[in-house]
Amino acid sequence: MTEPAAVGAMVQPEDEAHLDGRALDESVAFTSDLIRFDTTNRGLGEGHERPAAEYAAERLAEAGLAPHVLEKAPGRTNVVARIAGHDPGAPALLVHGHLDVVPAQPADWTVHPFSGEIRDGVVWGRGAVDMKNADAMVLAVVRAWARAGVRPRRDIVLAFTADEEDSAAYGSGFLVQEHAVLFEGCTEAIGESGAFTFHPGDGNRVYPVAAGERGTAWMRLTAHGRAGHGSKRNAENAVSRLAAAVHRIGEHRWPVRLTPVTRAALLALCELRGLPCPDLDAVARIGEAHLDQEIDSLLDELGPYAELIAATVRNSANPTMLDAGYKVNVIPGSATAHVDGRTLPGTEEEFAATLDELTGPDVEWSYQHHQIPLLAPVNSRSFAVLRDALEHFDPGAKVVPYCMSGGTDAKQFSRLGVQSYGFTPLRLPEGFDYGRMFHGVDERVPVQALHFGTRVLDRALRSL
Template identity: 65%
Template sequence: MAEQQTPAAEGPDALSLDEVVTYTSDLIRIDTTNRGGGDCRERPAAEYCAARLAEAGHEPVLLERTEGRANVVVRVPGTDPTAPGLLVHGHLDVVPAQAADWSVDPFSGEVRDGLVWGRGAVDMKNMDAMILAVLNSWHRTGVRPRRDVVVAFTADEEASAEDGSGFLAERHADLFAGVTEGVSESGAFTFHDGSGNELYPIAAGERGTAWLELTARGRAGHGSKANAENAVSRLAAAVTRIGAHRWPVRLTPVVSAALKDIGAVYGLEADLDAPGFDVDAYLAKLGPAASLVASTVRNSSNPTTLNAGYKVNVIPGSATAMIDGRFLPGHEDEFRATMDELTGPDVAWEFHHRETALTAPLDSPTYARMREAVREFAPEGIPVPYCMSGGTDAKQFSRLGITGYGFSPLRMPPGLDYNALFHGVDERVPVDALHFGVRVLDRFLRTA
C-alpha cells in the first residue's frame, strides 16, 4: 500500500516564503549571462542549487558536457511507486542585460518596494527558487509527493540547449526513467485584460523553432558595372518576400481551445471550423487578451540579420541572412515548402537551429491539477489554455517521451506586464508573486 501523503491543505511552511525571496535574489546575483556561442558559465548557479538541495537531505548530481556549463538533477521519491514520474525543470542561464539601460544593477538581486529586481527575476530564476523552496519545505515537514518528482536545473536554454537539456536527454536519459510529464516556464501567470478579469494561461503546446540561414550567390564584380547576378539584390528580394508573407490561419487543437475559452469570458461563441470563419475579426473582439493567442494562429518567419559585402564599390559574390521561423504542431512540412517558394531559385536556405513543435493533452489529470491549484489560491482567476509562440527545454525532454506543460505560477499585479518583463529592461518580480508561486507549485506537486 502506498504511504499516506501529507494533505495538500497544509501548504508550504512559513520559512519557505522567506527562502524563495532569498534564493531568487541570490541566483540573480550569480551572473549566468548566455551570449551564445558557448559564452556562458552556469556552474556557480548550479553549485548554489545543489548546495541548497543537499542541505535539505537530497542527493543532487552535477553534470557537464562542457566545462563550466553545469546542470543539476535530483529525484524526490513519491509515495506511489506505480505512478509515473513528473519532471520539474528550470534553466539557470539568462539573456544579456545592458546595465546603462536599467534603473538598478541588473545583477544586484535588489529587494526594493516589495519587488526582487534583476535579470532572471521572471526568466526564470524565480521558478528555480520556487522549486528549491518547495523541496526544502517538504524536507522540514516530512511531505512526500504521490509521484516521483525529478527536478532538473539546466544550462544553455537561452541558446541551443546543447549543453543543457539536450545533453541530459541524450547522455543521461536514465535519470528520467519512468517520467512521462514535465512542467516548466511560461504558464499560470496573471494576465490582466483591462476589464477586471484575471486570466491564468497554462501552456499545453509550443510552436516549433526554425532558425534559418539564407545564402544568395552571384557574380562578384565592380560596383559601377551592370550585374544581373547581384547576390545582394537576390538576397534582398527573398528577404522582402519572406517578411511580407502572410501565413494562412492554421488552428491547432490547443489554440482552438484557447480561442473558445478566452472568448467565453466575453460571452463570445464561434464555430471555428465553419467555412469563412474570420479568426482575425474574432481576435479583435478579445481585446488585450488576443495577445495570448494571436502569435499562434499561424506559422511565422521574421528576417533578423543581414550580412553582405565589404566595400561600397565591390559587388560581393555571396550574401547571407538569418530568419527566425516558427511553425505550429503538424505544419512543419508547410513551413518548409513555403520557404522553398519564397526564397526562389537563386537563394538557398538551411536550418541554423531546428526544434520540434509540441502539443499536450488538455484533458489529462495533470492539466486538471494545474487548474485546480491556481483556483485554490486565485479563486477569482480564470485558467485558460494556450500555446507558446516560442520554445523551452520541454522540446529536448520530449525526446524522452516526456509531455511538457508551461506552469511557473506567479500572481502579478495590474500594471506589471509579465510578458514585457521577459528579456526586458528592469526585469522584476513581486515578493507576493513569489509567495503565491510557492503555494501553488507546492499544491500542484503534492497532488499531481
C-alpha cells in the same frame, strides 16, 4: 467557461501547514541570490552557469537529496536530482528550469541587472521572471518538504539546466542524449512560463497554462552571385537577390492553422469576453481565405484577450540578421541572412515548402536550429490539477489553456516521451506587463507573486 474534464480521480493533498514562512522567505532570497550569478548566455557556446548550478546543488544537498552535477563543457553546468514519491506505481514527474539568462546592458536598467536588489517589495534583475524565480520557488518547496517529512505522490525529478537560451546543446539536449537514465519513468513535466496573471482590463484575472509550444525553425539564407565592381551593373548581385528573398519572407502572410490547444483557448476566451464563438470547422470548410478573415475578425473582437493567442494562430518567419560585403565599391559574391521561424504542430512540411517558394532559385536556405512543436492534452487529469491549484489560492482565477509562441527545454525532454505543461505560477498586480519582462529591460518580480507561486507549486506538485 467549458472546463477540461478530469481524467481519473483528483487527489487532494494534505494541508499546507508544512509550507512555513521560511519557505516563502527562501523563495525570495533564492531568487535574489540566483540573479546575482551572472549566467549570461551569449550563444555559440559562450556561457557560464556553474556558480548558479553549484548554488542550487548545495540547497538540494541541504535538503537531503543527492544532486548530480553534470557538464558537457567546463562551466556549462546542469543539476539533476530525484525525490522519491510514496506511490511506487505512479510514473515520475519532471520539473525543469533553466539557469542561464539572456544578455543585459546595465546602462539601460534602473538597477544593475545582476544585483538581485529587493526594492519596494519587488525583486529586480535579469532572470527575475525568465526563469530564476521558478528555480527558486522549486528549491524552496522541496526544502520545506524535507523539513516536514512530506513526500509527493510520485517520484519527482528536478532538472536545473544550462543553455536553454540558445540551442540547449549544453543543457537539456546534453542531458537527454548522455544522461537519459536520470529521467527514467518520467512521463509528464512542469516547466517554463504559464500560470501567470493576465489582466485584460475588465476585472477578470486570467491564468494561461501552457499546453503547447510552436516549433523552432532558425534558418540561414545564402545568396550567391557574381562578384564585381560596385560601379557596374550586375544582374547577379548576391546582395540584391538576398534582399529580395528577405523582403518576400518578411511580407508573407501565413495562413491560419488552428491546433487543438488554440481552439480550446479561443472557446474559453470567447466565453470570458461574452462572445459567441463561431463553428470553426464549418468556417474552414468554406475556404482558407474565409477562415483567415473570421479569425482576424474574432481576434479584433477579443480585444486585450487576443494577446494570449494572436501569435499562435499562424506560423511565422521574421528576418533578424544580415551579413554581406566588405567594401562599399565591391559587389560581394555571396550574402547571408538569418530568419527566426516558428511552426505550429502539423505544419512543418508546409512551412518548408513555403520557404522554398519565398527564397526562390537564387537563394539557398537551411535550418540552423530546428526543434519540433509540442502539444499536451487540455482535458487531462494533470491540467485539471494545475487549474485546481491556481483556483485554490485565487478563487477568482480564470484558467485557460494556451500555446506558447516560443520554445523551451520541453522540446528536448519530449524526445524521452515526456509531455510538458508550462506552469510558473505568479499572481501579478494589474499593470504589471509580464510579457514585456521576458528578455526586456528592468526585469523584476513582486515578492507577493513569489509567495503565491510557491504555495501553488507546492499544492500542484503534491497532487500531480
